[in-house]
Amino acid sequence: MRIGLDMMGGDYAPGEAVKGVKLFFDTVTSDAHLVLIGDETALKPLLEEAQLDTSRYTVVHSSQVIGMNEHPTKALKEKQQSSIAIGFYLLQHKKIDAFISAGNTGAMMVGTFYSIKSIEGVQRPTIATMVPREAGGYGLLLDVGLNADCKPENLVQFGILGSLYAKHILGTENPKVGLLNIGEEEGKGNLLAQATYPLLKDEPRINFAGNVEGRDVFTDKADVIVCEGFTGNVVLKMAESFHEVAVKRGIKDDYIDRFDFEYYGGTPVLGVSEPVIIGHGISGQRAFMNMIVVAQKMLESKLLDKIKESFIAK
Amino acid sequence: MRIGLDMMGGDYAPGEAVKGVKLFFDTVTSDAHLVLIGDETALKPLLEEAQLDTSRYTVVHSSQVIGMNEHPTKALKEKQQSSIAIGFYLLQHKKIDAFISAGNTGAMMVGTFYSIKSIEGVQRPTIATMVPREAGGYGLLLDVGLNADCKPENLVQFGILGSLYAKHILGTENPKVGLLNIGEEEGKGNLLAQATYPLLKDEPRINFAGNVEGRDVFTDKADVIVCEGFTGNVVLKMAESFHEVAVKRGIKDDYIDRFDFEYYGGTPVLGVSEPVIIGHGISGQRAFMNMIVVAQKMLESKLLDKIKESFIAK
Numbered sequence: 001m002r003i004g005l006d007m008m009g010g011d012y013a014p015g016e017a018v019k020g021v022k023l024f025f026d027t028v029t030s031d032a033h034l035v036l037i038g039d040e041t042a043l044k045p046l047l048e049e050a051q052l053d054t055s056r057y058t059v060v061h062s063s064q065v066i067g068m069n070e071h072p073t074k075a076l077k078e079k080q081q082s083s084i085a086i087g088f089y090l091l092q093h094k095k096i097d098a099f100i101s102a103g104n105t106g107a108m109m110v111g112t113f114y115s116i117k118s119i120e121g122v123q124r125p126t127i128a129t130m131v132p133r134e135a136g137g138y139g140l141l142l143d144v145g146l147n148a149d150c151k152p153e154n155l156v157q158f159g160i161l162g163s164l165y166a167k168h169i170l171g172t173e174n175p176k177v178g179l180l181n182i183g184e185e186e187g188k189g190n191l192l193a194q195a196t197y198p199l200l201k202d203e204p205r206i207n208f209a210g211n212v213e214g215r216d217v218f219t220d221k222a223d224v225i226v227c228e229g230f231t232g233n234v235v236l237k238m239a240e241s242f243h244e245v246a247v248k249r250g251i252k253d254d255y256i257d258r259f260d261f262e263y264y265g266g267t268p269v270l271g272v273s274e275p276v277i278i279g280h281g282i283s284g285q286r287a288f289m290n291m292i293v294v295a296q297k298m299l300e301s302k303l304l305d306k307i308k309e310s311f312i313a314k
Numbered sequence: 315m316r317i318g319l320d321m322m323g324g325d326y327a328p329g330e331a332v333k334g335v336k337l338f339f340d341t342v343t344s345d346a347h348l349v350l351i352g353d354e355t356a357l358k359p360l361l362e363e364a365q366l367d368t369s370r371y372t373v374v375h376s377s378q379v380i381g382m383n384e385h386p387t388k389a390l391k392e393k394q395q396s397s398i399a400i401g402f403y404l405l406q407h408k409k410i411d412a413f414i415s416a417g418n419t420g421a422m423m424v425g426t427f428y429s430i431k432s433i434e435g436v437q438r439p440t441i442a443t444m445v446p447r448e449a450g451g452y453g454l455l456l457d458v459g460l461n462a463d464c465k466p467e468n469l470v471q472f473g474i475l476g477s478l479y480a481k482h483i484l485g486t487e488n489p490k491v492g493l494l495n496i497g498e499e500e501g502k503g504n505l506l507a508q509a510t511y512p513l514l515k516d517e518p519r520i521n522f523a524g525n526v527e528g529r530d531v532f533t534d535k536a537d538v539i540v541c542e543g544f545t546g547n548v549v550l551k552m553a554e555s556f557h558e559v560a561v562k563r564g565i566k567d568d569y570i571d572r573f574d575f576e577y578y579g580g581t582p583v584l585g586v587s588e589p590v591i592i593g594h595g596i597s598g599q600r601a602f603m604n605m606i607v608v609a610q611k612m613l614e615s616k617l618l619d620k621i622k623e624s625f626i627a628k
Contacts, residue, residue, distance in 0.1 A: 134559055134562075145496055148496060148504035148505075148507075149504045149505050180548060182459055182462060182543070182544055182547040182548065182551075189544065190462035190542070190544040191462075193462075193544070213548070213551050214548035214549065214551030214552035214553075214554075214555065215551040215552065215554055215555035215558075217552055217555070218555060218559065219555075228504070229496070229504075230504040230507070230545065231545045233496040234494060234496065234527070234528035234545055234548070234549060235528065235548060235549075237496075237527050237528030237529040238528035238529065238531055238549060238552060238553075239528075239552075240528075240529060241528065241529035241531070241533075242532075242556055244529075245532065245569070248448075249567055249569060251565055251567055251570075253563055253565055255559070255563060256565075
């Protein structure tokens with residue numbers, strides 16, 4: 001199992017990325033081999049200082065970096081020696097089995113769709129986020145920004161993809177799928193939600209729990225919440241801002257602490273045929289470690305095979 | 315100035331409604347005459363106990379109540395002696411100048427649209443909510459659930475209506491209008507947001523501040539935030555649930571306290587030709603008082619005339 005990690009992506013790279021690798025080696029039992037993609041000159045002293053077991057990783061040199069604010073398509077095209085471009089090249093050519101980056105999100109998206117195929121039957125790959133629940137554990141919300149406009153069938157597929165992720169990665173048995181809506185009963189909502197409800201109800205691959213409202217996002221009414229990426233992204237960023245405000249105001253609370261994305265790492269791209277995980281720009285060591293853990297779980301559980309079977313089975 | 319108040323609406327009516335009236339009389343200088351609509355038998359002992367100045371209010375008897383979970387259209391049709399039906403009758407026939415209720419929200423909406431005309435030129439009346447900002451004061455978010463599907467022109471009108479409300483009721487000079495979106499730059503977002511941006515930019519009646527994201531909802535990046543009612547309702551209910559969780563967990567914080575809807579009372583319906591304010595079902599005395607204050611401000615500032623002028627002027 002070879003997991004590729006972009007060492008140059010994110011605001012605190014490569015320092016925090018190296019620390020995250022160390023944390024992973026020190027705390028997680030794993031036979032994963034890490035492929036660290038980055039500038040050798042910058043990485044070498046950091047890796048030496050960290051005194052990592054050299055048999056557990058390989059460095060692949062990249063001479064360019066895509067900045068956080070560069071235009072994704074343009075940057076990927078022009079910077080073929082960047083860590084992101086090399087990561088996708090390695091993934092596409094089966095030199096690595098998963099790719100993780102906390103770099104330019106747009107470039108990660110574009111890279112995914114240019115170089116990695118969608119799973120057959122998946123109309124729209126999607127990105128999900130973990131949602132801390134007050135009662136404990138995490139729910140999954142998707143889409144959180146990749147698909148700003150959706151059709152009802154897309155939301156149904158998000159429900160299937162999210163259920164498989166919740167089951168195999170989060171360990172939720174028979175996850176309940178909720179439709180984000182603005183009322184509890186069938187028939188409520190905008191045209192999209194109204195049309196999606198009956199499809200979800202009739203979908204045998206999911207355990208549909210009905211509508212969930214904005215106030216239910218942090219409850220365990222549903223384990224997987226589906227919506228189009230516009231509302232999902234607003235929800236995600238609003239939740240992040242609540243956490244930031246609480247930190248800024250010195251509020252100490254176990255539950256609010258769990259909103260820290262460092263706890264769950266990155267956002268998986270679901271529906272593509274190789275594991276890709278996109279990290280937050282301000283990822284620290286803990287986020288890097290958690291992203292490696294998620295990639296490992298995705299490979300160990302053979303999540304992508306299970307997704308393929310589910311979509312072929314239809 | 316005669317302000318009509320439904321004394322039977324809300325989970326704690328009529329007790330909290332009477333206390334709210336007392337709080338208003340005791341703390342606010344006003345020559346408003348209150349028209350209290352409710353069951354005389356239930357109200358009489360409460361009003362006597364409260365020792366209110368009898369010259370400042372009139373009771374109008376209603377023999378029926380629309381329950382919080384009744385079907386709005388059916389209930390309004392069948393219960394013409396209910397406090398909500400009587401309130402709209404009085405408003406329609408100019409016996410009161412504003413109507414407030416914390417009762418069945420659906421019945422308040424249906425009552426508004428059946429009995430009160432939209433202001434000429436307003437395509438879609440809307441409901442707004444106040445949003446506490448960390449830096450102080452309140453912003454306005456609209457629509458929060460009345461219009462689940464919108465066209466770009468609707469959002470532009472929400473911007474105009476919200477600007478006038480922010481200016482005349484909240485006292486914000488030259489309010490900045492933001493478009494709720496999932497990216498900062500023009501061209502980002504779903505089809506609706508992409509089409510709305512250039513219209514807002516070209517609209518002379520507002521001070522457009524560009525896109526605002528989920529993380530900006532509680533900042534002062536914009537004073538008025540426009541969106542369709544699906545996303546707006548999810549945002550509103552999510553914010554309410556954050557407040558509830560914080561209260562439940564015993565978190566004490568001045569800013570989080572300001573999320574309590576009791577602080578701002580109810581939700582005005584904007585774009586109709588008479589002031590209608592819809593309260594939260596769990597309104598307490600402070601919420602009732604604040605709704606009366608808002609109704610008074612709407613009348614004193616001649617907000618509706620200003621809205622009419624703005625829409626005629628185009």
